[in-house]
Amino acid sequence: MLDRDGYPIYRRRDNGRTIKKNVIDLDSRYVVPHNRYLLMKYRAHINVEWCNQSRSIKYLFKYVNKGNDRVTVEFYNSTVDESTGKEIDEIKMYYDCRYISPCEAAWRIFSFDIQFRNPSVERLSFHLPNEQSIIFDDGDNVDSIGNRPTVSQSMFTAWFASNLKYEDARQLTYSEIPRKFVWKKDKREWHPRQRNFAIGRIFYVPPKCDELFYLRCLLNLVRGPRSLEEIKFVDGKQYMSFRDACYARGLIEDNKEYVDAILEASLWATVYSLRKLFVTLLISSSMSKPEIVWEAVWIHLAEDAEY
Incomplete structure (x- = not known):
């Protein structure tokens, strides 16, 4: 069963079976959702859910491809150079440094595959x-x-x-x-x-x-x-x-190229970016009939309105 927002509602019945944990009686309603087969096979807490929302698919795709963690480091020195008498200020020198966790370092040391794509x-x-x-x-x-x-x-x-x-x-x-x-x-x-x-x-x-x-x-x-x-x-x-x-x-009859451009971008871009694209088309006067384009794509531009 799904709730109004599309999230699954798990059935956790109170069948009378309890277990005491830290002086608290817990029944089946407190069980965390899990997949028993995967839990026993990989000895880890794993739960599998059916991804039934375009927003969820878009989020997962962006999260997997977001790239490495990075941190911006700033070096500066405000002391005075004795030889020239000028003040040294290097506050605008920025270095984009990459953070490597121990698990990733070990993975790269053993030369394991970083990614694999098939086909x-x-x-x-x-x-x-x-x-x-x-x-x-x-x-x-x-x-x-x-x-x-x-x-x-x-x-x-x-x-x-x-x-x-x-x-x-x-x-x-x-x-x-x-x-x-x-x-x-x-x-x-x-x-x-x-x-x-x-x-x-x-x-x-x-x-x-x-x-x-x-x-x-x-x-x-x-x-x-x-x-x-x-x-x-x-x-x-x-x-x-x-x-x-x-x-x-x-x-490109009846502004079809602009409709196709927005529909194509809706597969990977955020709703904010889609609205920005539509406004840019309006400002540039590229569309001969903006109302036709709006009628075709408004549902994608207002995808996050209820939230």
Whole structure:
């Protein structure tokens, strides 16, 4: 049975059986919820509950991925330097230090796995024409960087090359390509996968990125393009921008792109952040009909109102 807030109500009957603890008679109503099988197997107090609230799932996900504990330490010295006669003030020097508990220190000393994920997740980068990221060292010559054979190659452009080379790749979208192909960083190519599979996740970009945002929308639908121009090809017509191609496919009609952006963010963002996003869209005058967007997403923006 669940209460009005969705929390479980445990049944602890008074069956007449009692036990004396510190001169106090305790019956079954004082028993802490637990799982007998897990308690005996792992010899620890463990209770399993069905997570039936989106807020609880969101909280657990954020808690698991919150990162390491950290502490900010401040060093300063207000004494006077005898050689120069100037006062030394280092109050603005901050060091971000990390706290390691004994259990974590022992875990790392024995080289145990810190994390494990199965199946693996491949983060898929994408970019507009000639806007791919180029990594180089400070001492590299600018001319040599521009003359590199791989300067125009990226994970995104290599996807076009794989669609030219492999028939199976033409049946997949960009996010589906890791299922049957694996990215070889040394060769900067997509190769057919020999075993297992991976899940593709395209980098998130906000709607204010304009063409980059519309390109991301198209990448979830278009299969097997061999160039960026083919992504803008819809129903036998070549469009000049990714935004126009999205309109032709009905992706951003009636402010649909803003509704989808808020719905997507509601899966991981807090309600406060969602409201802030909606206000930002209002201030920027991005939405042509804000009332339509409000009617579609208001339940997510007011999720914490009753609390």
